[in-house]
Amino acid sequence: MPESSSRKKAAYVPPPAKSSGPKTNPPWFLPVMLTLMLVGLAWIVVTYLTQSDYPIPGIDQWNLAIGFVLILGGFGMTTRWH
Template sequence: MPESKVRKKAAYTPPPDKKQPIKLDTGNRVVLPLMVGCFVLGLLWIVIYYLSNMTYPVSALHGWNMAVGFGLIITGFIASMRWK
């Protein structure tokens, strides 16, 4: 019966150690104020729209004022996904 060949090197060689560069996460400082600002501004937009008998903040938009308010709130939720 034939014999198997002998390996010349080890079966597993771990990868060489790599130094990880220091990562500065300065973009995270903007996310929290942006998120909270969008939530508050969207809520205020909708509340002002209802309390002003649907004439303010922008009377030319009519029912689209609701879309603007909810769009700001959705932007706040999207920003909350980036917050660590």
Template structure:
């Protein structure tokens, strides 16, 4: 009985190493700024609720909640870029 030919395996793609730019850690100020933005947004919203709308900016009413969330969101978005 004739012997069958072995199957050819597909060539493996070369492993791409991250560039040197992505391997560098963040600047020293990055982590403190990230945490500060998240906490500042939280404090902004809590201040608005505790003061019954009199602080931080009384004339914009519920937009204070949006400002607080935007500040906190900026901090959370920075977490996607954080490298140690």
């Protein structure tokens, strides 16, 4: 009975090592991230203290949404921070 030919696998060649150093953020990243979170917090505090009249008069409870969006933007940036 004939023998089946054996399959020869190529030698493992590891992928080339990346020569770039550790990733860093631009210098503006951390101040913008912290500012978004703090401004969002201040926006919500002002909204509660003025019973939804300020920071933007006339939009009532949407002031809370604006504050939360600012905070979420800051927290979203934390996922990209190195």
